[in-house]
Amino acid sequence: MEENAYNLNDLSVHIHFVLDKVTFPGWEDIRNMVNVHSLYWIHEGEGIFRTNVEHKVQAGMLAYLKPGLKMSMRSEMEAPLRITMLLFDCAELGYDAVWRNVRPIETLRLPFLGQYGPGQAEEISAMFREINQEWLPGQTAGTAVSRAKTQILLHKLHQSVQADWNLMESGAFAAFERIKSKLENAYMDHHRIEKLAEEYGISASYLRKLFLKYTGMGPKEYHMHIQNQQACRYLTFTDYPVREIAKLCGFYEEYHFSKMFKQLNGVSPTAYRSSQRTGE
Numbered sequence: 001m002e003e004n005a006y007n008l009n010d011l012s013v014h015i016h017f018v019l020d021k022v023t024f025p026g027w028e029d030i031r032n033m034v035n036v037h038s039l040y041w042i043h044e045g046e047g048i049f050r051t052n053v054e055h056k057v058q059a060g061m062l063a064y065l066k067p068g069l070k071m072s073m074r075s076e077m078e079a080p081l082r083i084t085m086l087l088f089d090c091a092e093l094g095y096d097a098v099w100r101n102v103r104p105i106e107t108l109r110l111p112f113l114g115q116y117g118p119g120q121a122e123e124i125s126a127m128f129r130e131i132n133q134e135w136l137p138g139q140t141a142g143t144a145v146s147r148a149k150t151q152i153l154l155h156k157l158h159q160s161v162q163a164d165w166n167l168m169e170s171g172a173f174a175a176f177e178r179i180k181s182k183l184e185n186a187y188m189d190h191h192r193i194e195k196l197a198e199e200y201g202i203s204a205s206y207l208r209k210l211f212l213k214y215t216g217m218g219p220k221e222y223h224m225h226i227q228n229q230q231a232c233r234y235l236t237f238t239d240y241p242v243r244e245i246a247k248l249c250g251f252y253e254e255y256h257f258s259k260m261f262k263q264l265n266g267v268s269p270t271a272y273r274s275s276q277r278t279g280e
Contacts, residue, residue: 006105008158010094013150015143017087018135023047027075031065036087037108038065039153041128045081048074055113057081060121061174062157064110084128088150110157113174117181127153175200176210183219187226188250193219228264231257235273242269 016036023045031038040049040063049055049063050072057063065071075081090108094100116124131149136142179196196219197204211219227249234245246257261269 006092006103007094008155010092011090011105011151011154012093012102013088013090013147013154015086015088015131015135015137015147015150017085018132018146019085020129020132021081021083021085023075023080023082025075025077025080027073027080029073031069031071031073033087034065034070035067036089037067037105038088039063039086039128040065041084041086041124043082043084043125043128045079046076047081048076049113050074051112057113060116060118062114062116062124064108064112064114064157066107084132086128086131086150090154108154108158111173111177114157115174115178117178117185119185120181124153124156127156172202172206172210175202176207176214179207179219180211180215180222183223184226187223187230188248190250191223224260224264227251228261231261231269232265232272235269236276245269 016033042057042059042061042063044059046056046058049057051069063071073081090105092103092105127149131146131153134149135146175197178200179202182196183191193207194204197207208218211217211222215222217225231245231249234240234248235242238245240248242258243254246254249257251257251260258269261272265272267275
């Protein structure tokens with residue numbers, strides 16, 4: 001079994017430490033506890049995380065440090081970092097009629113660095129604040145809520161695509177994740193991939209390479225895939241007319257929407273809705 005092959009439904013965590021760290025201009029430190037998983041969420045400021053190369057970090061970014069990874073940190077003079085550090089162990093604990101053996105997780109399927117937009121960043125910041133506030137290890141049941149919320153946080157973070165551990169490409173990977181998130185959250189909009197690549201500081205050709213590597217499709221195809229997923233949900237769970245669903249999914253005309261839908265699903269939107277309602 002691959003080291004990062006695990007079932008999220010069976011994931012269990014044990015928190016070693018949670019710290020909301022307010023740094024000062026020019027602050028420097030190293031990752032001391034390297035034998036556990038660590039999440040570093042940056043609430044404010046700018047700085048440098050150094051592994052074998054330097055990575056610029058800023059508010060709205062998350063670093064996942066797998067066990068064994070050595071890293072040093074530094075705050076910029078003009079904008080010192082404020083970070084919530086969450087140190088934990090995690091394991092897979094399954095249940096199938098009886099409890100199955102505990103299997104420690106060596107590496108989570110999370111990127112080294114991820115950048116989040118304003119809406120997602122606000123939600124993630126709130127989750128880290130709550131975990132920090134509710135982690136009370138000296139009290140009876142003082143860690144139960146924080147552990148549960150950590151598992152919810154991990155489930156949310158796993159919605160991102162799997163990354164490899166080539167740290168040299170982490171900057172490009174962060175740009176890829178931001179563009180991927182934009183396509184997922186703004187699927188109604190019409191995007192020019194070349195413009196997005198320029199905006200996030202990555203070449204269009206390398207962006208396509210990363211999309212193919214981590215999603216199995218190019219960025220335009222991935223955008224259409226997300227639109228199709230949303231269309232399927234609307235057809236299954238609402239009674240909106242097809243022309244309205246076409247607009248909600250970013251299509252100007254029902255004809256082009258129906259053509260795309262049939263190409264991807266093999267049936268028309270109306271036939272798809274009928275099959276979902278009859279359970280076929």
